[in-house]
Amino acid sequence: xxxxxxxxxxxxxxxxxxxxxxxILLFLLLLITYIMAISGNLLIVVLVSTxxxxxxxxxxxxxxxxxxxxxxxxxxxxxxLHVLLRNSSTMSLTGCIVxxxxxxxxxxxxxxxxxxxxxxxxxxICKPLLYNKIMGQKLQNSLVIFxxxxxxxxxxxxxxxxxxxxxxxxxxxxxxxxxLAPFVDLACSDTSVLQIIIIIFSxxxxxxxxxxxxxxxxxxxxxxxxxxxxxxxxxxxxTCSSHxxxxxxxxxxxxxxxxVPSNSKTLNKMISVLYTVVTPLFNPLIYSxxxxxxxxxxxxFISKYKNLTIMPCK
Numbered sequence: 135x136x137x138x139x140x141x142x143x144x145x146x147x148x149x150x151x152x153x154x155x156x157x158i159l160l161f162l163l164l165l166i167t168y169i170m171a172i173s174g175n176l177l178i179v180v181l182v183s184t185x186x187x188x189x190x191x192x193x194x195x196x197x198x199x200x201x202x203x204x205x206x207x208x209x210x211x212x213x214x215l216h217v218l219l220r221n222s223s224t225m226s227l228t229g230c231i232v233x234x235x236x237x238x239x240x241x242x243x244x245x246x247x248x249x250x251x252x253x254x255x256x257x258x259i260c261k262p263l264l265y266n267k268i269m270g271q272k273l274q275n276s277l278v279i280f281x282x283x284x285x286x287x288x289x290x291x292x293x294x295x296x297x298x299x300x301x302x303x304x305x306x307x308x309x310x311x312x313x314l315a316p317f318v319d320l321a322c323s324d325t326s327v328l329q330i331i332i333i334i335f336s337x338x339x340x341x342x343x344x345x346x347x348x349x350x351x352x353x354x355x356x357x358x359x360x361x362x363x364x365x366x367x368x369x370x371x372x373t374c375s376s377h378x379x380x381x382x383x384x385x386x387x388x389x390x391x392x393x394v395p396s397n398s399k400t401l402n403k404m405i406s407v408l409y410t411v412v413t414p415l416f417n418p419l420i421y422s423x424x425x426x427x428x429x430x431x432x433x434x435f436i437s438k439y440k441n442l443t444i445m446p447c448k
Contacts, residue, residue: 142227142302142305143227144224144226144227144305145227145230145306145307146222147223147307147310147312148222148309149214149217149218149221149309149310149403150217150218150400150403151221153218157218157219157221161218164407164411165215167411167412168207168211168212168215171203171207171418174417174419174422175200175203175204176204177435178196179204180435182196185431187427188427188431191269191274192255192258194278195250195274195277196251198247198278198282199244200417200418202243203244203417204414205236206236206414207410207411207414209233209240210311210410213233213310214310214407214410225312230307231296231312233312234293234296234312234317235289237311238289238292238314238339239286241285242285242339242340243281243282243286245343245384246281246284246343247278248347249342249343249347250277250278250281251377252347252381254269255377256350256353257269258373259354259357259370260353288338292328292331292332295327295328296328298323299328300322300323301320301321303322305320306320309403310403310406314332344385347385351378379420380416383416384413387408387409390405391405391406
């Protein structure tokens with residue numbers, strides 16, 4: 135392993151090694167997945183912004199969730215594809231810190247948006263008569279602004295401490311992006327304060343939103359089980375199933391990455407691929423398949439596009 139005795143300002147990302155003939159196949163697979171994720175989330179943003187049938191609070195939150203997904207995966211995936219194709223890539227110290235900041239800030243925003251969506255589902259199922267009064271446009275806007283601001287401001291202290299670290303030895307990061315653990319492991323200065331700050335801020339960023347999701351859906355389950363009509367139960371459960379599926383995929387991969395210990399760097403990188411590339415695809419995929427309003431809006435959008443393309447020129 136190469137060493138330096140002076141301050142390191144540039145790092146080498148080595149990504150996946152020893153792929154040999156599988157490198158091109160993995161590159162194409164990830165590229166296609168990334169294009170599908172971006173296209174699907176952009177489609178949701180366009181549909182919710184233009185379709186009159188998608189003006190409910192749930193779709194308003196979904197639009198912002200798609201925006202956060204686009205930001206999240208675009209921050210990581212293009213450079214990851216470059217690393218994969220070239221077997222390595224360089225990134226400056228500032229670039230690493232900025233990449234990690236956007237990564238954790240957009241991920242935090244998604245945590246808060248999922249919590250806001252679970253609260254919306256709680257009101258829709260448990261307080262149906264008060265739903266329209268409580269979840270008005272003012273509350274929707276306030277929740278979305280709060281999610282974005284809190285997501286990008288809650289990580290500033292961590293970033294401030296991260297910028298104070300000194301790197302003077304190994305400059306090779308055994309990953310395809312500047313994730314926190316492999317990046318901080320290279321620091322030659324004391325990281326104990328940073329580790330304490332990370333533990334403290336993990337509660338408002340991940341634990342509290344996850345707790346709010348659990349509480350909301352516990353109330354929803356109790357309310358659904360208390361319904362006398364079987365049809366009513368199925369309808370109520372169906373309105374929550376898409377969001378619940380997205381929450382399960384998001385937090386499931388998050389727990390596997392950061393809470394389940396693994397000594398295999400290759401396994402950690404593969405799980406990170408699932409989280410950074412594949413998971414953003416599930417959001418539009420799940421809602422497109424399971425939500426009738428989204429499907430109807432897609433059919434309407436395609437029909438309008440076909441009509442425009444076949445319209446004769448005068």
